[in-house]
Amino acid sequence: xxxxxxxxxxxxxxxxxxxxxxxxxxxxxxxxxxxxxxxxxxxxxxxxxxxxxxxxxxxxxxxxxxxxxxxxxxxxxxxxxxxxxxxxxxxxxxxxxxxxxxxxxxxxxxxxxxxxxxxxxxxxxxxxxxxxxxxxxxxxxxxxxxxxxxxxxxxxxxxxxxxxxxxxxxxxxxxxxxxxxxxxxxxxxxxxxxxxxxxxxxxxxxxxxxxxxxxxxxxxxxxxxxxxxxxxxxxxxxxxxxxxxxxxxxx
Amino acid sequence: xxxxxxxxxxxxxxxxxxxxxxxxxxxxxxxxxxxxxxxxxxxxxxxxxxxxxxxxxxxxxxxxxxxxxxxxxxxxxxxxxxx
Numbered sequence: 001x002x003x004x005x006x007x008x009x010x011x012x013x014x015x016x017x018x019x020x021x022x023x024x025x026x027x028x029x030x031x032x033x034x035x036x037x038x039x040x041x042x043x044x045x046x047x048x049x050x051x052x053x054x055x056x057x058x059x060x061x062x063x064x065x066x067x068x069x070x071x072x073x074x075x076x077x078x079x080x081x082x083x084x085x086x087x088x089x090x091x092x093x094x095x096x097x098x099x100x101x102x103x104x105x106x107x108x109x110x111x112x113x114x115x116x117x118x119x120x121x122x123x124x125x126x127x128x129x130x131x132x133x134x135x136x137x138x139x140x141x142x143x144x145x146x147x148x149x150x151x152x153x154x155x156x157x158x159x160x161x162x163x164x165x166x167x168x169x170x171x172x173x174x175x176x177x178x179x180x181x182x183x184x185x186x187x188x189x190x191x192x193x194x195x196x197x198x199x200x201x202x203x204x205x206x207x208x209x210x211x212x213x214x215x216x217x218x219x220x221x222x223x224x225x226x227x228x229x230x231x232x233x234x235x236x237x238x239x240x241x242x243x244x245x246x247x248x249x250x251x
Numbered sequence: 252x253x254x255x256x257x258x259x260x261x262x263x264x265x266x267x268x269x270x271x272x273x274x275x276x277x278x279x280x281x282x283x284x285x286x287x288x289x290x291x292x293x294x295x296x297x298x299x300x301x302x303x304x305x306x307x308x309x310x311x312x313x314x315x316x317x318x319x320x321x322x323x324x325x326x327x328x329x330x331x332x333x334x
Contacts, residue, residue, distance in 0.1 A: 003330060013274060015297030023324045030330070042274035070274070197334055205277055205292065218333050225277065225292040225322045233330035 002104055002157060002238055003030065005061075007231040008037025008202020009223040011070060012052040013045075021055045023230025028060045031233050032101045036089070037202035037222050038068025038112055038163030046079040053087035062099050063089040066110040068163035068203060092161060094144030096152045104238035106159065107152030109194075111145045113164035113201070114138040116184035123180060142186035149194035156238040160191045162201040169211025170221035171204050188213040197236055256282060263287065266309055272301050278319065286314045293319045 005027055010020060027034065034056075041048035049071070056063055071080050081091045090097050092110025099106045116123045116138040125135035145160065152158050165171055165183030174182060182204050191199055192215035199217055205225040209232070212218055222232055260280040267273045267280070275298065279290035287306055293299050303317045 011275070011294055013298070014272065015295050015301070019295055019324050023326050026326060030326075043271060045271075073274075220333075224294075224324065227327070228323055229327040230324045232327050234333045235330050236334050 002101055002106055002236050003032050004035060004159070004198070004200075004234045004236065005031035005033065005231040006035040006037060006200045006220065006222040006234065007224050007227065007229075008068065008163065008200075009039040009205060009225060010036075010052060011039055011042050011224075013042035013048045016048070017051050018055075020052070020230055024055070024059065027231065031061060031231070033099065033106065034059065034061055034063045034231065035108070035159070035161050035200050035222075036063065036065035037161060037200055038066045039070045039202055039223075040065065040068065040084075041071050041080065044071040044073040044076055044080055046076055046083055049080045049083045053083045053089070056084075056089060057087040059088075062101070063087075064097060064099075064108050064110065064161060065089050065091050066093065066112055066161050066163055067091065068112060072112075092148075094141065094148055096148040098152060098155055104157065105155045106157045106238075107149075107155030108159045108161055109145060109148035109152060109196075110161035111141045111148070111163075111187075113141055113145070113162040113166070113187050114184060115164060115181045116186065117180035118168045118183070118185045121180070122185060138184045138186055142184065142190045145187060146190035146194045149191065149196060157198075157236050158194075158196045160187075160196045160199040162187060162199065163203050165201050165204055165207070165219075165221065166191060166199055167211050167213055167219050170201070170207050170209065170219055172208040173206045174204050182207075188219075191215075191217055198234065263306065263309055267302065267305060270305050273298070273305050275302065278302070282313075285312065286316060289315065289317045289319055291319050292322045294322055294324075296321055
């Protein structure tokens with residue numbers, strides 16, 4: 001069994017120091033892996049992420065993250081990424097990583113994702129260049145997500161880590177008018193095509209924690225203002241029997 | 252900034268979101284006569300205070316009523332078996 005801790009939308013900024021750290025104290029006893037579902041800063045300022053990076057540094061579990069829209073605001077997302085990597089966090093964007101956790105190979109594919117809406121009401125890359133760019137961005141990231149998931153060959157568990165939501169189900173509670181800015185069904189389609197055991201996302205602070213893709217894959221919205229804890233923990237049974245020796249190696 | 256009551260709350264919400272000291276998208280803003288009601292979730296008590304200060308700068312002479320909630324970040328309860 002693999003225990004996955006996950007949280008998104010921490011929105012670190014001035015005065016955030018120490019907000020998360022007390023809640024992480026017992027994480028190593030409760031989880032084998034920590035997933036961060038984007039919006040780790042308020043404005044994507046490297047000083048903001050450094051505060052969080054310092055709180056994550058040294059946690060004795062692998063940490064895998066995607067960035068969120070806030071982390072792009074200052075146009076310094078590469079620096080945000082480097083600060084996280086400097087603290088030992090693996091940051092994914094259209095990529096995958098395989099972790100060997102107690103003999104179970106856990107594959108994680110991650111992307112920020114983007115918006116557009118959901119089946120029957122999705123935007124089209126038609127008309128103005130701005131609209132083409134908007135929907136085109138979602139299509140590109142969804143394609144990359146599908147490829148990254150597919151490339152996680154030979155894993156026992158496959159997880160998709162997103163910031164934006166792939167389904168409407170975990171948006172319930174949000175205003176309908178903003179659904180197109182909260183996610184896109186294209187990411188659900190990517191996940192359902194490639195296959196996964198769990199999808200984790202953030203972004204929807206007023207949404208719902210639990211949902212499923214049309215193919216039935218569990219989706220969890222871990223936006224911190226929604227879960228109202230330092231993280232949530234989900235357990236997944238690996239397809240292989242757990243073996244005692246190897247822990248936490250990144251391949 | 253427009254003083255029209257129809258647009259003022261949205262202008263304040265947008266300015267709070269773009270202020271680097273706040274950068275909080277989740278705020279709800281309502282203006283009734285000379286009273287500004289702020290709601291929503293914030294991550295820290297310090298941010299809550301900052302929001303009041305910035306709102307006061309934006310609308311001097313208005314009463315700022317900050318009803319935002321600081322979201323706890325404590326350890327979670329039970330784990331959830333997913334599969």
